[in-house]
Amino acid sequence: MARQLDEQIAARFPVGQRLRVLDVGMGQGTQALRLARAGHKVTGVEQDPEMIAAARAALAGEPEGIRGRVRIVEGDGHQTGVHFLPGSFDVVLCHGVLMYVDEPDALLAGLARMLAPGGLLSLLVRNAEALAMRPGLAGDWSGALAAFDSATYRNRLGIEARADRLDALTATLAGIAAPLQVWYGVRIFTDTVGDDPVLPPDAELESLLAAEERAGRIDPYRRVAALLHLCGVRD
Numbered sequence: 570m571a572r573q574l575d576e577q578i579a580a581r582f583p584v585g586q587r588l589r590v591l592d593v594g595m596g597q598g599t600q601a602l603r604l605a606r607a608g609h610k611v612t613g614v615e616q617d618p619e620m621i622a623a624a625r626a627a628l629a630g631e632p633e634g635i636r637g638r639v640r641i642v643e644g645d646g647h648q649t650g651v652h653f654l655p656g657s658f659d660v661v662l663c664h665g666v667l668m669y670v671d672e673p674d675a676l677l678a679g680l681a682r683m684l685a686p687g688g689l690l691s692l693l694v695r696n697a698e699a700l701a702m703r704p705g706l707a708g709d710w711s712g713a714l715a716a717f718d719s720a721t722y723r724n725r726l727g728i729e730a731r732a733d734r735l736d737a738l739t740a741t742l743a744g745i746a747a748p749l750q751v752w753y754g755v756r757i758f759t760d761t762v763g764d765d766p767v768l769p770p771d772a773e774l775e776s777l778l779a780a781e782e783r784a785g786r787i788d789p790y791r792r793v794a795a796l797l798h799l800c801g802v803r804d
Contacts, residue, residue, distance in 0.1 A: 570664070570693060570753075570755050570796075570798050571600070571603060572778075572782060573753045573755075573782075573785070573798050573800075574600075574662075574691055574798075574800075577689055577691070577750075577751065577800045578660065578689065581687065581689055581802065582659065585608075586659075587608050587609055587610060588604075588609045588610070588659040588660050589609075589610050589612075589657065589658045589659045589660070589685075590604050590609050590610065590611040590612070590658060590659065590660045590661075590662065591611075591612050591614070591649070591653070591657075591658040591660070591661045591662065591680075591683055592604075592611060592612070592613045592614065592662045592664075593614045593646040593649065593661065593662065593663045593666060593680060594614065594615060594646055594663060594664065594665065594666035595613030595614060595615045595620070595624060595641070595662075596615065596617075596620050596623075596624070596665070597620055597623035597624050597627060598613060598623070598624035598627050598628060598639075598641075600662060600664065601613045601624070601639055602627060602628065602631065602635070602639065604660075605631075605635050605638040605639045606631075606635055608638075609638065609660075610638050611638060611639050611640070612639075612640045612641075612642060612653075612658075613639065613640070613641050613642065614642045614644050614645075614646060614648075614649065614652070615641065615642075615643065615644075616643065616644060616645050621641060621643060624641060625641065628641075646663065646666060646670075646676055646679075646680070647675065647676055647679060649679050649680065649682075649683050650679055650682065653683055655682045655683065656682075656683070656684065656685045656686070656688075657683055657685070658683050658684060658685065658688060659684075659685055659688050659689070660688060660689045660690075660691065661680050661681075661683050661684055661688065661689070661690050661691070662691045663676075663677075663680055663690070663691070663692050663693070664691070664692070664693035665693050667692065667694045667695075667731075667733060668694060668695045668724075668730040668731050668732065668733075669728075669730060669731070670731070671731065673733075673741075674741055674745075677692075677741055677742070677745055678745045681742075681745040681746060681747040681801075681803060684747065684803035685803065686803055686804065687802060687803060688802070688803040689800060689801075689802055689803075690742070690747045690800065690801040690802070690803065691798070691799075691800055692738070692797075692798070692799045692800075692801075693755065693796055693797070693798050694732070694733040694738065694796065694797050694799070695722070695730065695731070695732035695733065695795070695796060695797075696732060696733070696735075696754075696792075696793075696794055696795060696796060696797045697720045697732035697733055697734045698734060698735070698792060698793075699792070699793045699794060699795060700716035700717075700719060700720075700722050700732055701713040701714075701716035701717050702760065702793055702795065703760055703761060703795065704716060706760075706761050707761060720732050720733075720734070725764060733797070735752065735792075735797060735799075738797075738799060739799075742799070742801040746803060746804040747801035747802060747803045747804070748801055748802065748804070749799055749800070749801050750800050750801060750802050751799075751800050752791070752797055752798060752799045752800065753785040753786060753791060753794075753797070753798040754784065754785040754786075754790060754791030754792065754793070754794025754796070754797060754798075755781075755785060755794055755795065755796040755797070755798050756781070756794055756795040756796050757781060757784045757785060757790050757791065757793065757794045757795070758777070758780060758781055758784065759777070759781060760794075760795040785798075
């Protein structure tokens with residue numbers, strides 16, 4: 570996903586431009602720190618105290634110049650209008666958040682308002698059209714059959730979550746003036762890998778990533794990905 574995001578940033582902004590990035594639901598700060606290291610100014614919004622502590626600890630290990638480019642705001646993604654003015658950011662990330670939001674339209678509309686004209690909105694969501702894939706590949710046939718008619722699932726943490734459909738999100742993005750420009754599949758061949766896998770040798774890992782990246786761009790593979798990465802651009 571990071572490669573996909575970098576590709577879209579490179580395609581839409583001048584080389585070397587230091588972007589204003591908002592990362593809603595920043596978690597432990599993986600993307601925020603990566604973009605700060607690339608020279609961008611990043612504001613992360615997070616409400617989970619444990620995630621905030623992890624992000625602050627990771628940030629503390631960075632050089633002063635990078636620490637100065639990251640701001641952490643404790644809060645909910647629905648409250649962006651309280652903390653920031655409309656049009657304050659060039660890039661808004663919302664990765665792995667919508668699956669925990671029952672009615673995401675209001676959240677998405679608020680995120681779109683944070684974007685300057687031409688700004689990039691990057692979403693990572695669970696793919697409702699592929700919910701049967703993981704139980705099916707694991708031989709859980711009753712789980713696979715139930716998933717065909719459901720838009721909810723239990724994630725690896727045991728939490729009930731919600732998945733999204735590409736056509737519905739496409740319509741939503743058009744309605745909030747950040748129409749979909751491109752979308753990718755994420756975790757096509759690797760969704761059944763455990764949470765703490767032993768990484769293969771470098772050459773094999775690079776081949777794995779290349780296969781995932783290529784499959785994530787083309788049908789029919791991307792349509793059965795566990796996750797969808799959607800990129801909209803503010804009108």
